[in-house]
Amino acid sequence: MTAIELRNVSRWYGNVVAVNDVTMTIGPGVTGLLGPNGAGKSTILHMIAGFLQPSRGELVVGSRPSWQNPAIYRRLGLVPERDSVYAFLTGEQFVLATAKLHELADPGAAALRAIAMTDMADAAGRRVATYSKGMRQRIKVAAALVHDPEIILLDEPFNGMDPRQRIHMMELLGKLGAEGRVILFSSHVLEEVERLSGTIQVMVAGRLAASGDFRAIRRLMTSRPHVFLIRSSDDRRLAAALIGRPEVAAVELGPAGLQVRTSDFGAFCAQIAVLARDSGIRLRELLPTDESLESVFGYLIAN
Amino acid sequence: MDPSHAPPAASEAPPAHVIDAPVIETRALTMIYPGDVTALDGLTVDFAPGVTGLVGANGAGKSTLIKILLGLLTPARGRAAVLGRDCATEGQRIRTLIGYMPEHDCLPADVSATEFVTHMGRMSGLPATAARERAAESLRHVGLHEERYRQVGTYSTGMKQRVKLAQALVGDPRLLLLDEPTNGLDPAGRRAMLELIARIGAEFGISIVVASHLLGEIERICDHLVAIEGGRLLRADTISSFTQASQTLVIEVEDGTAALRDELSRRGLAARTYQRSLLVPVGGGDVYDVVRDSVAALGLPLSRMEQRRHQIEELFRDDVEAADAR
Incomplete structure (x- = not known):
């Protein structure tokens, strides 16, 4: 089942084009929505959530447009970036009110379940006004999860969370994604996106710059040579063997080891162990240096 | 100037104990807010010179510690010293030696960055001309050029964070306290801010304390880490000892x-x-x-x-x- 689909979607505010002709499909599992400030991430999330009408194009959730379609809220939960929590309520009252608005059969039990999932049981009796930013984030997530939605949209969910809360939220989103739910979240912290999900949608200046698994995206950037660091029992001899290979473009011998540039990631990886074995050289370390999501993102922004 | 603090002759390196002396010391520091809320609970820790990351859960006592170090809160028990000066009695003197970048949005919208940072320079005790020069220099350091004549209210989050850093630098501090400096920044903005902080630490030789929830950032730019939890010290050590x-x-x-x-x-x-x-x-x-x-x-x-x-x-x-x- 395809959960969210955008076909040639644009959205403008007066003369400002926030989202420009974007086509994307988001299926089950966890997907990271990335991009610089002002790239159109929040506009995309708000259109998917049915708060904004696309100026052009088609946007469906399930198989129906989300605009002017309140029925989707039975299946969709949204965690907005802004602090949209009533400070005078306790955390539990807030989540319970959300459960009642959804007309759930047993709102009390649903609220308790959502509060437990976000690890907020201890603080649920306190007024939201007394919460730290990380706690306000988590109670917003609890409210978004209260009706057990299949689709969950989160705008910067990790903002303000401390290290323990981040670990917990990452595990929770990972678990929800593994259950086959559709999780789409925006974030600026690329290390966390990389750990949570390899699947990304990257927006740059209103356009979709790349989508899919970031490692696969990296492989497609053939104009950017891949750089590996290698430490071995005999770096000089390994360097000599490497430079004889057609896929190796350059080898630099330094005190920390070998730096190898290759234009063909696949061929290099397939050969390196064989080459070392046949030369009788012990490989101690093989490190790809620009395969991280941060490198990939940097390249996408630079293009 | 106090003769014991006289600068060494130019040809000599400062004696080792001056280099190694902690920039911040706390001893059994305890803070209890009205309603019996304990924010700090006997915290004893030294911050070495260099760049130190300060981490802790929300509510661990980070903000309370910063306020005490700035001499804005008086601890219930224990003591704290910044650059060898007691926080309870020499708060005002300490504030002239520290540059502080608060976490929350605290900039006036209707003045230019130049006016604001110059004003903060004046407040830190600089004469008018020196304040103007130092403000121009700090703004250049943080990478604000033509924009600095525009009103702060029109700035992006990244530019506002830079102004906050510039006002912390303007008084020529010996120690910087940065509270969540990359908050709200996108990946390029975060990277630029981290590089800036690392450069300030290396080039100016200013000690820096960076409070952050992002452990990856701390690992990238800090030499030391101080972790507090529940108002107590969890661990203080060099970054390399955490990442062996x-x-x-x-x-x-x-x-x-x-x-x-x-x-x-x-x-x-x-x-x-x-x-x-x-x-x-x-x-x-x-x-x-x-x-x-x-x-x-x-x-x-x-x-x-x-x-x-x-x-x-x-x-x-x-x-x-x-x-x-x-």
């Missing part, structure tokens, strides 16, 4: 992970799958050759092989993965 290599080898192949695991086990190596990786305990050097030969025999594409490093995050984890990494 463990006795586990991480192996990644582009495909055939399961086949490689079976082959390794056939050759007597117990490999464990973790996400996309295989983890193998490093017994002796032979392990490297067994891995190399297994990969070569199966003809698999090997994309990573390294000794796993400990992570700062393990401080905050109590589950299996962290235990296994040890």
